[in-house]
Amino acid sequence: WYNDDPRDVAWSARPLLGHGKIVANNEGAWHGVTGPALETEAWANRETRSVWAAFMAGLHYALTEFPPEVGQERWLKVARRFQVLRTIAETMRFWELSPVDAAGRDYEVLVGHGPGTHWRVLGNPATEYLVYFWGPASRADVAITLPEGDYECTWFDPRTGTELLPRATHRMGTFSRLDRKG
Numbered sequence: 001w002y003n004d005d006p007r008d009v010a011w012s013a014r015p016l017l018g019h020g021k022i023v024a025n026n027e028g029a030w031h032g033v034t035g036p037a038l039e040t041e042a043w044a045n046r047e048t049r050s051v052w053a054a055f056m057a058g059l060h061y062a063l064t065e066f067p068p069e070v071g072q073e074r075w076l077k078v079a080r081r082f083q084v085l086r087t088i089a090e091t092m093r094f095w096e097l098s099p100v101d102a103a104g105r106d107y108e109v110l111v112g113h114g115p116g117t118h119w120r121v122l123g124n125p126a127t128e129y130l131v132y133f134w135g136p137a138s139r140a141d142v143a144i145t146l147p148e149g150d151y152e153c154t155w156f157d158p159r160t161g162t163e164l165l166p167r168a169t170h171r172m173g174t175f176s177r178l179d180r181k182g
Contacts, residue, residue: 004046006053006120006134010099010106013057044077048159049134051085056120056132058099084161091154092130097122112143132158 054061107121116133
């Protein structure tokens with residue numbers, strides 16, 4: 001299956017979680033076959049949402065392409081986006097993260113609002129959390145309610161991997177108001 005909406009992917013994957021099996025998607029959308037041909041940037045943005053959607057739903061994802069595309073500009077751009085996800089994921093113990101807690105509740109309820117109108121959350125209770133924001137930009141402050149503790153916070157652009165702010169350590173129960181670029 002293919003879907004670039006993280007909410008839809010999360011709901012599709014939800015019944016599969018908790019079975020102790022790896023859930024995988026190896027069907028990336030080739031721009032000329034599965035839909036209208038998109039400009040490189042629009043196509044890369046769609047693929048970025050798709051791979052982040054799968055990752056944030058706790059799924060494995062692999063890009064499938066047709067041989068003429070491999071090594072071409074579009075393929076390289078998306079491959080770099082996949083590398084950004086991997087780089088960001090490797091800043092954490094991502095294999096211990098889950099989109100749901102032990103009772104099966106979505107971690108996304110920890111976020112009240114943020115710089116995007118939609119979000120998905122992966123968590124390892126009181127240890128690490130990863131929030132992916134997408135959708136129309138919002139000027140809203142970030143409001144995340146986490147268990148009491150010290151957390152290091154880093155903001156990344158999911159398209160480039162660029163750190164948007166220096167790392168900061170916060171003591172929090174409720175985490176809100178972060179100055180951010182853009």
